[in-house]
């Protein structure tokens with residue numbers, strides 16, 4: 001499950017420059033200009049009229065639970081929020097459902113499986129950070145098997161009961177989802 005190749009992580013500056021848009025047209029290689037198109041200033045190709053829409057990224061995460069109601073958290077080994085705990089999750093790929101994305105990320109990051117068919121929607125969260133804006137689709141599901149195997153972007157995998165959550169939890173969405181789970185089960 002753990003990928004042996006090192007993961008490339010953008011610096012803050014590189015991520016911010018991606019958010020500003022492309023320098024050259026990905027279709028015809030002409031230098032793009034800033035122009036108002038569809039009510040907003042966007043990167044525009046004066047040659048082939050390509051318009052760059054800078055869309056929110058869509059991610060999926062899962063509140064993965066054991067039979068005795070403990071939640072699976074990962075300690076982040078990469079920025080943002082390196083060293084803090086969060087729910088397993090990540091960005092969706094083309095050709096998978098958000099449930100499949102959440103299950104895939106969970107398996108890659110922790111070594112534990114959650115059946116996508118059994119997942120229930122917790123909420124949909126919107127966030128903004130230096131990488132741009134994003135939408136996180138959060139599920140809850142039961143762990144169906146596996147053994148702890150931290151992925152590349154994770155330094156530790158651990159289960160926590162509702163009364164023993166760590167102090168340093170990353171991301172407002174994760175804090176909110178875990179708070180609701182604590183309230184429902186506590």
Ligand SMILES: [Zn+2]
Nearest residue numbers: 025028045048
């Ligand atoms: Zn072009």
